[in-house]
Amino acid sequence: MIDHEVQFKKFLQKQGLKLTRNRARILEAAFSVHEHFDAEKLYDLIKADNVSLATVYRTLPLLLEAGLITRTVRIGGRDRFEHILGHPRHAHWLCENCHAVIETDLSALLPAINKEARALKFDIQNISINISGLCWKCKGGANDSQ
Numbered sequence: 645m646i647d648h649e650v651q652f653k654k655f656l657q658k659q660g661l662k663l664t665r666n667r668a669r670i671l672e673a674a675f676s677v678h679e680h681f682d683a684e685k686l687y688d689l690i691k692a693d694n695v696s697l698a699t700v701y702r703t704l705p706l707l708l709e710a711g712l713i714t715r716t717v718r719i720g721g722r723d724r725f726e727h728i729l730g731h732p733r734h735a736h737w738l739c740e741n742c743h744a745v746i747e748t749d750l751s752a753l754l755p756a757i758n759k760e761a762r763a764l765k766f767d768i769q770n771i772s773i774n775i776s777g778l779c780w781k782c783k784g785g786a787n788d789s790q
Contacts, residue, residue: 655710670703680724719743739779
């Protein structure tokens with residue numbers, strides 16, 4: 645079994661739930677996407693397997709609570725997610741015009757963040773940095789979607 649499947653199965657067992665075929669398929673789809681996704685994107689990937697959109701929406705909170713995915717941004721009225729198991733911490737740069745999401749590594753900022761946390765006697769559980777503005781294409785007028 646793959647690490648994320650083992651972790652999800654253990655989480656579900658603690659909740660008194662089972663790893664059903666549909667939940668396993670949704671988990672597999674979430675980890676097959678290497679970009680930000682929403683419920684509809686996952687559904688598009690697995691609808692041929694007779695998994696309903698409602699089941700996708702019911703499973704996403706379980707994946708969140710299990711620590712396998714995180715809600716990253718809300719764009720166009722939809723929550724976007726990404727799988728986080730084994731992913732380095734990163735910042736999200738959100739273009740307000742074309743809705744592009746660009747990621748950059750946080751390794752340069754982590755020492756300053758950890759220093760501030762120690763000064764505040766704060767135990768960091770999660771770091772989420774979202775920065776909004778205009779991407780270089782939109783700022784320079786090179787984006788056709790304007």
